[in-house]
Amino acid sequence: MDSGQEDASRSRDDAPSSGHQRAESRRQPSTPEFLREVSLTRIEGIRVGHVQKVSLVPGKVHEMRTLSLKPLLFEIPGFLSEDECRVVMQLAQLKGLMESQLMVQDGQEELAKELNLSPEEIFNLLDINQDGQLQLHEILTHSRVRDGIWLTPENLREIYAGLQADKDGDGLLSLEEFRLLSNDAFQRFLLQRGVKRSQLVRNSRHTWLYQGKGAHQVLQDIKARVTRLTRLPPSLVDLSEPLQVVRYEEGGHYHAHHDSGPVYPETACTHTRLAANTSTPFETSCRYITVLFYLNSVDGGGETAFPVADNRTYDEVSLIQDEVDLLDTRRNCGKSNLRVKPTKGNAVFWYNYLSDGRGWVGEQDEYALHGGCVVTHGTKWVANKWINIDPDYQRQARYQQLVSQQPEDEDDDDDLTLNTDVESPSIHQDL
Amino acid sequence: MDSGQEDASRSRDDAPSSGHQRAESRRQPSTPEFLREVSLTRIEGIRVGHVQKVSLVPGKVHEMRTLSLKPLLFEIPGFLSEDECRVVMQLAQLKGLMESQLMVQDGQEELAKELNLSPEEIFNLLDINQDGQLQLHEILTHSRVRDGIWLTPENLREIYAGLQADKDGDGLLSLEEFRLLSNDAFQRFLLQRGVKRSQLVRNSRHTWLYQGKGAHQVLQDIKARVTRLTRLPPSLVDLSEPLQVVRYEEGGHYHAHHDSGPVYPETACTHTRLAANTSTPFETSCRYITVLFYLNSVDGGGETAFPVADNRTYDEVSLIQDEVDLLDTRRNCGKSNLRVKPTKGNAVFWYNYLSDGRGWVGEQDEYALHGGCVVTHGTKWVANKWINIDPDYQRQARYQQLVSQQPEDEDDDDDLTLNTDVESPSIHQDL
Numbered sequence: 001m002d003s004g005q006e007d008a009s010r011s012r013d014d015a016p017s018s019g020h021q022r023a024e025s026r027r028q029p030s031t032p033e034f035l036r037e038v039s040l041t042r043i044e045g046i047r048v049g050h051v052q053k054v055s056l057v058p059g060k061v062h063e064m065r066t067l068s069l070k071p072l073l074f075e076i077p078g079f080l081s082e083d084e085c086r087v088v089m090q091l092a093q094l095k096g097l098m099e100s101q102l103m104v105q106d107g108q109e110e111l112a113k114e115l116n117l118s119p120e121e122i123f124n125l126l127d128i129n130q131d132g133q134l135q136l137h138e139i140l141t142h143s144r145v146r147d148g149i150w151l152t153p154e155n156l157r158e159i160y161a162g163l164q165a166d167k168d169g170d171g172l173l174s175l176e177e178f179r180l181l182s183n184d185a186f187q188r189f190l191l192q193r194g195v196k197r198s199q200l201v202r203n204s205r206h207t208w209l210y211q212g213k214g215a216h217q218v219l220q221d222i223k224a225r226v227t228r229l230t231r232l233p234p235s236l237v238d239l240s241e242p243l244q245v246v247r248y249e250e251g252g253h254y255h256a257h258h259d260s261g262p263v264y265p266e267t268a269c270t271h272t273r274l275a276a277n278t279s280t281p282f283e284t285s286c287r288y289i290t291v292l293f294y295l296n297s298v299d300g301g302g303e304t305a306f307p308v309a310d311n312r313t314y315d316e317v318s319l320i321q322d323e324v325d326l327l328d329t330r331r332n333c334g335k336s337n338l339r340v341k342p343t344k345g346n347a348v349f350w351y352n353y354l355s356d357g358r359g360w361v362g363e364q365d366e367y368a369l370h371g372g373c374v375v376t377h378g379t380k381w382v383a384n385k386w387i388n389i390d391p392d393y394q395r396q397a398r399y400q401q402l403v404s405q406q407p408e409d410e411d412d413d414d415d416l417t418l419n420t421d422v423e424s425p426s427i428h429q430d431l
Numbered sequence: 432m433d434s435g436q437e438d439a440s441r442s443r444d445d446a447p448s449s450g451h452q453r454a455e456s457r458r459q460p461s462t463p464e465f466l467r468e469v470s471l472t473r474i475e476g477i478r479v480g481h482v483q484k485v486s487l488v489p490g491k492v493h494e495m496r497t498l499s500l501k502p503l504l505f506e507i508p509g510f511l512s513e514d515e516c517r518v519v520m521q522l523a524q525l526k527g528l529m530e531s532q533l534m535v536q537d538g539q540e541e542l543a544k545e546l547n548l549s550p551e552e553i554f555n556l557l558d559i560n561q562d563g564q565l566q567l568h569e570i571l572t573h574s575r576v577r578d579g580i581w582l583t584p585e586n587l588r589e590i591y592a593g594l595q596a597d598k599d600g601d602g603l604l605s606l607e608e609f610r611l612l613s614n615d616a617f618q619r620f621l622l623q624r625g626v627k628r629s630q631l632v633r634n635s636r637h638t639w640l641y642q643g644k645g646a647h648q649v650l651q652d653i654k655a656r657v658t659r660l661t662r663l664p665p666s667l668v669d670l671s672e673p674l675q676v677v678r679y680e681e682g683g684h685y686h687a688h689h690d691s692g693p694v695y696p697e698t699a700c701t702h703t704r705l706a707a708n709t710s711t712p713f714e715t716s717c718r719y720i721t722v723l724f725y726l727n728s729v730d731g732g733g734e735t736a737f738p739v740a741d742n743r744t745y746d747e748v749s750l751i752q753d754e755v756d757l758l759d760t761r762r763n764c765g766k767s768n769l770r771v772k773p774t775k776g777n778a779v780f781w782y783n784y785l786s787d788g789r790g791w792v793g794e795q796d797e798y799a800l801h802g803g804c805v806v807t808h809g810t811k812w813v814a815n816k817w818i819n820i821d822p823d824y825q826r827q828a829r830y831q832q833l834v835s836q837q838p839e840d841e842d843d844d845d846d847l848t849l850n851t852d853v854e855s856p857s858i859h860q861d862l
Binding site for chain 2: 044046047050052069070310311312313337354355356357362363365
């Protein structure tokens with residue numbers, strides 16, 4: 001349920017610069033307050049189990065049920081018709097699907113080199129509880145996404161054995177033991193031994209379907225229906241990523257992840273990059289909403305799991321324990337707080353960001369963590385519609401001006417408005 | 432933090448007619464949809480720990496911190512000045528405080544008689560897990576509030592011994608054992624033995640201070656500040672209960688309770704009763720918001736506890752276990768999810784009802800369960816401002832028309848509006 005870009009953003013989430021100070025630093029607004037003419041609708045969840053009727057297509061009323069409040073998550077049975085599901089799957093087949101994840105991702109290795117950390121420094125970052133030893137879960141918490149290979153505690157024990165890393169055999173790595181390992185020792189060991197698809201973070205194939213003018217009517221209809229559902233300005237939906245169609249074969253999965261990364265002042269959104277200060281060192285997907293469509297009913301497995309939905313607290317560290325890893329959707333979907341069964345035509349949607357309290361996008365909602373449980377029987381087809389919004393309002397507005405080719409008025413930043421129709425730039429309508 | 436009326440509403444909550452079907456029955460609106468001209472503001476919580484600045488008094492900015500989302504709960508340090516706290520306590524002393532709870536409440540006994548249940552029927556209602564035995568917690572769950580005396584498992588064991596109720600001494604009551612007890616056997620036993628203040632549901636004294644025209648300026652100021660804080664129509668705040676001032680001596684407490692009862696079609700709100708159909712059999716306090724002011728800093732104890740704040744689920748039955756009773760604020764405050772320390776001048780406020788999703792009051796928020804922990808050192812002074820709103824919009828509107836002495840237009844119910852200023856009925860302003 002994601003493109004490849006997102007993995008990069010997650011690994012930065014694991015980086016030392018983020019952490020407890022993040023929430024604090026966001027509390028002080030770095031830019032002066034200003035009046036905006038846009039206020040994004042956020043649908044009320046009321047309480048888990050609440051059902052509201054929504055009008056999405058003429059002559060039909062859909063029911064929308066609240067599945068959780070953290071994240072704000074809804075299910076709409078029968079959002080797509082059987083025919084629509086069939087057409088979307090056929091269009092994706094025609095276009096061809098590609099592997100969602102290549103065997104090895106690089107780029108992250110380079111980042112580590114750039115930061116130029118000593119083995120001691122890396123050891124200290126990994127050692128969460130600062131006991132001078134690396135427990136298995138401390139390795140997993142930091143190293144999994146960097147390698148693009150999903151490590152389990154058993155894998156790690158095999159690696160330790162293969163590399164003779166754990167000299168004293170106590171299942172822990174001391175600084176002395178750690179120092180003897182090269183930076184990419186684990187990765188090289190795994191690649192030498194061969195990596196199976198089931199050992200990757202995601203095990204699926206996907207493609208992208210354009211939904212603008214000239215696209216198949218079904219795809220345009222779906223886009224319009226998503227706009228009605230989310231009650232967001234049409235321009236925001238129009239300028240978002242194409243529809244992503246994903247196919248999981250039997251045995252396919254997608255371990256738990258966030259569709260969007262956290263956004264700091266120094267981070268740019270992928271979709272507004274051309275309007276951003278080019279010197280921003282980091283980039284992440286900014287997907288305010290995920291709409292997930294089930295294109296078929298799966299014979300066995302393949303649920304969408306939300307491990308920490310409506311948890312009282314979010315504690316990233318306790319997600320991965322030495323024995324139970326809640327992010328592992330091949331093993332521990334049963335321990336997730338919430339699981340949605342894939343049923344043909346149904347849609348779920350959720351907000352990956354909180355509100356900022358002033359009608360715009362706020363902080364990342366960490367509770368939006370989700371994954372695809374392993375498909376035990378048959379094939380699973382889903383589609384994703386992400387609605388991209390930059391948490392930096394000015395950058396979103398500037399981006400929309402750029403793509404609609406309207407002149408930007410440099411003198412009057414506060415009057416920026418979002419166009420409701422980017423396909424007809426001549427029609428300018430304030431929201 | 433409540434008047435005596437509320438106990439009656441809670442005991443009905445325990446009655447057989449309520450239960451799992453409640454939420455279902457509320458989902459089908461009993462009255463046709465209509466357009467309203469009022470939409471109640473509900474302040475956004477965003478996330479636990481979120482801080483928003485609010486302007487309540489000229490030349491000062493208060494910070495309002497989100498303490499929980501279930502219930503929607505905020506804390507505002509320095510809401511009242513030291514002088515204001517002093518004046519409120521002095522005014523309450525001048526007026527005189529009365530016992531918050533009399534030793535024995537009747538009226539409930541009569542209700543049981545009216546329902547005319549057989550011992551077998553009562554046994555079956557009490558036997559939650561339907562195992563043909565009454566565990567201690569099954570007695571506590573149902574019988575505590577009916578008697579107005581707070582029962583602990585130890586109390587019950589003493590009662591069993593004194594009444595020779597548990598013939599076989601297994602700590603459980605069988606139907607045969609239960610049948611030998613009279614309806615009010617427990618209560619009569621406790622009264623004969625003598626009831627201490629610490630054994631009551633609440634152990635405090637309180638009084639009411641009128642806040643309308645002619646009242647002390649401090650009281651009028653507080654009302655105006657509450658209106659600004661809650662962003663609700665002034666008429667709703669003006670027509671609410673007076674300010675309640677409560678004093679807890681050392682050893683004082685208030686076990687966990689709801690300030691408002693659930694509202695069914697057949698239930699009327701106390702404050703709108705004069706505008707309601709007089710045949711409604713039940714009555715409850717309808718307190719949309721509770722604002723709780725701490726008038727002094729307590730030397731020890733006296734926290735406000737929210738046992739299930741932000742819990743993933745609400746399970747009334749599991750609140751009271753054989754060994755741990757989360758409602759007992761003399762014993763188990765330490766197990767509450769959230770505790771607010773009483774600090775002079777601070778205010779907390781929360782919503783006792785959810786939204787109905789259309790700008791009005793919805794279902795009761797069960798997570799708003801709260802109590803006052805035992806005061807271990809010194810005295811505790813608090814004040815409560817409740818904002819009364821009838822979940823039945825028509826009834827609230829009719830009530831406001833009645834008290835503002837405006838003629839009701841029988842032909843056009845949909846045009847009912849809430850007056851913003853009831854003290855000057857000539858000024859009619861639509862919201």
